[in-house]
Amino acid sequence: MALPRGYTSTELILYNDSKKVAFNYALPLLYPNLSVGPVAYFKRIQANLFFDSFEYTYDFNQEFFSNTIQSAGIELGIETNLLRFFWTFVPTFQYSYRLEDGASRFGFLMTTQFGFAIGGITPYTNLQNQALPQ
Numbered sequence: 001m002a003l004p005r006g007y008t009s010t011e012l013i014l015y016n017d018s019k020k021v022a023f024n025y026a027l028p029l030l031y032p033n034l035s036v037g038p039v040a041y042f043k044r045i046q047a048n049l050f051f052d053s054f055e056y057t058y059d060f061n062q063e064f065f066s067n068t069i070q071s072a073g074i075e076l077g078i079e080t081n082l083l084r085f086f087w088t089f090v091p092t093f094q095y096s097y098r099l100e101d102g103a104s105r106f107g108f109l110m111t112t113q114f115g116f117a118i119g120g121i122t123p124y125t126n127l128q129n130q131a132l133p134q
């Protein structure tokens with residue numbers, strides 16, 4: 001299970017049982033539709049506000065330890081097409097604040113979005129679906 005944003009797997013002890021709750025509120029901020037020649041086309045600037053909570057228990061020699069770690073923050077991303085490539089790349093800058101110890105973390109993510117459609121009506125399919133004259 002993924003840890004709350006702002007934590008790494010090396011910072012958490014072993015656990016036997018865990019529960020995670022994540023809240024996200026994503027919203028578009030701006031649609032610049034800005035082209036930088038053939039290098040990049042910026043479609044949308046978006047934000048994602050988040051809150052993550054992770055509760056875990058650990059059994060050590062029949063003694064149970066329990067803890068909850070939480071983080072909150074924001075992710076800012078820019079949907080862009082690079083070098084006229086048809087995939088949409090989303091470089092995202094992430095700021096997370098850990099509620100237990102007050103530590104702040106900055107991160108960078110790169111995701112892609114690829115979509116396509118199969119089917120649909122074209123002029124050729126319209127000709128095939130017309131009834132032949134008698």
